[in-house]
Amino acid sequence: MDAEQEQIALDKVVRSHVYDYVMREGLLPTIAETSSALARSSDEIRVSFQRLADGHIIVLQKGGEILMANPFSAVPTAFLVKARGRSYYGNCIWDAMGIPAMLKQDATIEASCGCCSTAMNLTITNGSLEEAHGIAHFAIPAAHWWDDIVFN
Amino acid sequence: MLLFWSEEHSEKWCKDWNLSRGEVIPLDKCCRLAQAWYTPDRREPEWRRRTVDEAQALFTELGFTSEFWRLPR
Numbered sequence: 001m002d003a004e005q006e007q008i009a010l011d012k013v014v015r016s017h018v019y020d021y022v023m024r025e026g027l028l029p030t031i032a033e034t035s036s037a038l039a040r041s042s043d044e045i046r047v048s049f050q051r052l053a054d055g056h057i058i059v060l061q062k063g064g065e066i067l068m069a070n071p072f073s074a075v076p077t078a079f080l081v082k083a084r085g086r087s088y089y090g091n092c093i094w095d096a097m098g099i100p101a102m103l104k105q106d107a108t109i110e111a112s113c114g115c116c117s118t119a120m121n122l123t124i125t126n127g128s129l130e131e132a133h134g135i136a137h138f139a140i141p142a143a144h145w146w147d148d149i150v151f152n
Numbered sequence: 153m154l155l156f157w158s159e160e161h162s163e164k165w166c167k168d169w170n171l172s173r174g175e176v177i178p179l180d181k182c183c184r185l186a187q188a189w190y191t192p193d194r195r196e197p198e199w200r201r202r203t204v205d206e207a208q209a210l211f212t213e214l215g216f217t218s219e220f221w222r223l224p225r
Contacts, residue, residue, distance in 0.1 A: 124183065143222055
């Protein structure tokens with residue numbers, strides 16, 4: 001296996017671990033945790049995280065830790081998703097609705113109006129949204145989503 | 153992509169942020185998009201990002217057909 005193939009193989013293992021960890025724990029793994037779990041050096045994991053970020057698979061914080069592994073957020077947001085006894089944060093309403101799809105579980109989303117902060121709780125059962133008040137607003141056209149994915 | 157109590161609330165938010173009005177999507181349609189987008193298991197080694205053509209085809213299939221949903225090539 002050449003160096004490029006080794007990188008690709010490592011990135012697959014790292015991606016798999018990131019998603020397995022967050023789905024299981026409700027938290028995104030750190031570089032240190034991933035390094036320990038996969039028995040690879042911190043530098044190898046840091047560089048792998050960067051390659052995954054370059055490929056728009058994850059988004060990093062300035063220090064190199066994960067900020068987003070869509071649909072999951074590493075930091076609290078206005079989209080708290082509760083499923084199978086755990087809590088998760090979605091990056092936006094699309095991502096919050098995607099978390100039960102990833103988990104293959106029913107879920108409740110504790111969110112609020114982006115304008116006035118009125119509480120808006122949603123329930124997803126068997127992949128469908130139960131009747132709910134409200135709308136989703138996509139501010140940025142699809143062609144520009146990755147111009148500033150954090151704002152988006 | 154935010155949640156709003158009503159279209160009027162989203163318009164006020166756009167005004168407050170000095171942004172053009174984007175696309176207002178019914179919540180059930182947004183949920184169908186989220187379910188379709190995130191159902192593939194990202195833990196699987198074989199998982200990969202959709203190509204632009206694949207993503208565009210999914211948008212079209214789900215009724216997201218306006219210029220707003222046109223992905224860059």
